[in-house]
Amino acid sequence: MSPGSSKYAYLSVISFSLALYFFIAISVSALGSSSALVKPGAFLVSRFNLASLYIPLLLMYCGFLTKANRLPKKTIILLWISPIPFLTSAIFLHIVFNNTTMLAPRVLVTAFGRFPAILLFLLLLAIEIAGIAGLSRYLEGSDHSLFTGKVLNRIVNGVISFFNSETSGSTVSSNGEQGKQVNEIFSPAFPEQPFEYHGPPLQEAPEKLAFPGSPMAEPGISDFISRVLNSKSELSADCTDSIEDSPDEYEDIPEELEPRGSEPIGPKPVPAFRHSEEQYHVPVEGLLDVYPEPRIIAIDETIRKAANVLEQTLKEFRIDAKVTGICKGPVITMFELLPSPGVKLSSIVNLQDNIALRLAASRVRIIAPIPGKHAVGIEVPNKKRSIVSFSSIVESEEFRQSNAEIPVILGKDISGGNKIIDLTRTPHLLIAGATGSGKSVCVNSLIASVLYSRGPRDVKLLMVDPKIVELKLYNGIPHLLTPVIIDTKRAIQALQWCLYEMERRYSLLDSQGVRDIKSLNIRIRERELATDSMPYILVIVDEFADLMATSGKDLEAIVARLAAMSRAVGIHLVLATQRPSVDVITGLIKANFPSRIAFMVAGKTDSRIIIDTMGAEKLLGRGDMLFTSAWDPFPSRMQGAFLAENEIEKMADYVKSLGEPDYIDHEMFIDDEDEHLLQREGDGDDPVYEKAVEIVVSSRKTSASYLQRRLKLGYNRAARLIEEMERRGIVGPANGSKPRELIHVP
Structure with missing residues (x-):
């Protein structure tokens, strides 16, 4: 027996034991078991799918090699190359089983589509196997031993x-x-x-x-x-x-095959930023319903007859015009009309009711002229409306490949194209419409877009629902900063907290020398200042009119200041109301909300209040909307995406299973006892004042947020303690984004 035979026998026993364990662990994990003994198998299956069986096979083969006490060069070379088809087959199986939680399969499916990606990796796997087989035949004639x-x-x-x-x-x-x-x-x-x-x-x-x-x-x-x-x-x-x-x-006799310590010396490159959706993924299948796709096909005979009737109707009023184009969408068909020279556009606009009568349409909307075209647009409702499903858009390439920071699905335009906007560009959104017009569905579609595209580390949500029943399904999702707020007083406190958070973030921007949250997050990643980037905060108020009725000017001032300044620090507002009146949508609020969505309203006045022009009174309801944005103030008509209540419930339940929310109620709200203490005046009335002064003097930190963390207070109470110290001459006045100066030690 050779001197190394006992060592090889020992190694072969270890190899066989590990191969048997990994084979059992992978098999049990693939069947759905979650026992602690098979955790390594579950990890391999989650990363490499069934291709992870390569691991026990490799260990078993190594066991045979050590038992035989031989090291053939051909076998060693083939073992070096074998991880290449192993990784290819792992990605191939992830794509086959539609598991896109990992980055590589998701990028490939997004770039090529699932079926082409399957064919591509199948071809690549076949080429790799054929290459290994060819190399094996080439090595047949060469020396097979490593130590000759x-x-x-x-x-x-x-x-x-x-x-x-x-x-x-x-x-x-x-x-x-x-x-x-x-x-x-x-x-x-x-x-x-x-x-x-x-x-x-x-x-x-x-x-x-x-x-x-x-x-x-x-x-x-x-x-x-x-x-x-x-x-x-x-x-x-x-x-x-x-x-x-x-x-x-x-x-x-040992032989060093690869030099050790060959890694490059120096600072390692900063890894590229990856959204947390690599771990956070919400599937469509099983959560969202599938509706028949809207049949937007070529112009049929019925539409051609309607075009002829339209031309004939205008001739009856001595207006010479010709239909030059027809655009059919899921709900609306738009006829592009080219009037003869000398025809006044106002004469065509005044014939809305006559055109609706001749075309047997409920409502007709005339765009005179269409922006960027030598034509007048006449929008006529389709005889049969098609449902624009949320699931069809969330699975589209436009949504998956969107570069938006916060992509939001609105619906489809009159030509059938998907409408997806970046909420950070809006930068705030005002939604208004009568009851039953589709306003609440639009708000749910907006929230669902965020849940499908961004994880809780990227976007935090703050929801206010005075009607109590609209947003209650979202309680418990990990994106929430606090449970859905239904109390008016707490809603005001939450908006005040947003003001303090805005000022805190501006201080961070100033300290890092950047201008907005996007640049700050890049700086954080490059310099590794924090483990996570700063999340966006999305404030959603479902019924803004109710808050305005109870708070009035105070709320208007808070909202106006937030809307004017919070864009750069990643705080965005979405206000929805079913009462578009001047006492709700005031001029100060409208000036800071350039992006607005108008659903069907009762009259022209309400339409002007929302989008500064007429047209919303001609909408059909049930998701029919007009959208004006900061980059395109002209209203564009579209059909909102439909999301049923059972879909919302299933989606919210799934998102809740992905993690627990990290509420900050103690920082945001002031309970009745705290409010009573804050209202008391005089020296020493607040029982924590002396402790707060001691903390400020010892740490020489004069910020309200620091007191808030040390004393576990609400931000409002901590800010008032700092103001009281300023009144007594302990700290200096506020100096913009710089900290206050400690000027006197009591």
């Missing part, structure tokens, strides 16, 4: 050459015949025929070659050289023998 006699000869020859380089040339040549024989024995190439050595005895050669102080004089080295030179049977062996005929001790 030639390799061993080079190792020993290198040792002797090193020693010879340390000795003098005269010493080696003192015995010319003996030196000649040594050089012949340790030449790099073996002779073609086996030979016998018949020269003089060589036992004394190491002693003659050595001189005091040289490496050859060491006893261990001399003995080694003596054993090599005296092994006559080994020197006379056939040099063409394979490794199977070589002594076992050759197996123990």
Whole structure:
């Protein structure tokens, strides 16, 4: 038995045991078990799918190799290459089973589509397997052993050459015949025929070659050289023998295949930013309903007849015009009309009711002229409306490949194209419409867009629902900063907290020398200032009119200041109301909300209040909307995406299962006891005032947020404590984004 056989037997037992364990763990995990004993198998299945069975197969094969006590070069080369098809097959199986939670499958499916990506990876896997098979055939004719006699000869020859380089040339040549024989024995190439050595005895050669102080004089080295030179049977062996005929001790000679410590020295590059949706993913299948796609096909005979009726109607009123284009959408068909020279557009606009009568349409809306075209647009409702499903848009390429910071699905335009906006560009959104017009569905569609596109580390939600029943399904999702607010007083406190948070974020922007939250997050990632980037905050108020009725001017001032300044720090407002009156949508609020959505309203006045023009009174309801934005103030008509209540409930339940919310109620709200304490005046009325002064003096930090964390107070109470210290001359006045100065120690 060779010296290393017991070691190889020990390694083979370990390899077989690990292979058996991983095979059982992977198999049990693939069947859905979540036992603690199979956690490694569950991890491998989640990362590599069924391709993870490669791990136990590789361990088992290594066990056979160590048990056989052989290291074939061909097998080692193939093992080096085998991870390539293993990783390819893992990604291929992820795509086949539609598991896009990992980054690589999701990017490929997004870029090529699922079926083309499957074909691409199937072809790539076939090419890799064929390449490995070809390499295996190529290696058949080559030397299969890793440690052959030639390799061993080079190792020993290198040792002797090193020693010879340390000795003098005269010493080696003192015995010319003996030196000649040594050089012949340790030449790099073996002779073609086996030979016998018949020269003089060589036992004394190491002693003659050595001189005091040289490496050859060491006893261990001399003995080694003596054993090599005296092994006559080994020197006379056939040099063409394979490794199977070589002594076992050759197996123990190590060979460094790869240099260690070859990693580049220096700072490692900062990894690219990845949204937390790599871990956060909400599926569509099983949560959202699938509706028949709207049949937006070529213009049929019915629409052509309607175009002829339209031209004939205008001729009856002595208006010469011709239909030059027809655009059919899911709800509306728009006829592009080119009037003859000299025709007043107002004469066409005044015929809305006559055109509706002749076309048997409920309502007709005329756009005179269409922006950017030499035509007048006449929008006529379709005889049969199509449902624009939220699921069809959330699975579209436009939504998946959107570069928006907060992509929001609105619906489809009159040509059937998907309408997706970036909420950070709006930067705030005002939604208004009568009861039953589709306002609440639009708000739910907006929230669902955020839940499908961004995780709780990217976007935080603050919801206010005075009607109590509209947004209650979202209680418990991890995006929420606080449970859905239904109390008016707490809603005001939440908006005040947004003001304090806005000021805090501006201080961070100033300290880092950046202008907006996007640049700040880039700076955080580049300099590794924090583990997570600063999230956006989306404030959604479902019935703004109710808050205005109870708070009035105070609320208007808070909302106006937030809308004017919070865009740069990532705080965005969405206000919805079913009462678009001047006391709700005031001029100050409208000036800071350039992006607005108008649903069906009762009259022209309400339409002007919302979008500063008429047209919303001609809408059809049930999701029919007009959208004006900061980048395009002209109203564009579209049909909102439909999201049923059961879909919202299933989606919210799934999102709740992904994590627990991290509420900050204690920072945001002031309970009745705190409010009573704050209303008291005089020295020492607040029981924590002395403690707050002690903290400020000892830490020399004069910010309300620091007191809030140390004393676990609401932000309002901490801010009032700082103001009281300013009144008593302990701290200086506010100095913009810079901290207050400690001017007196009591």
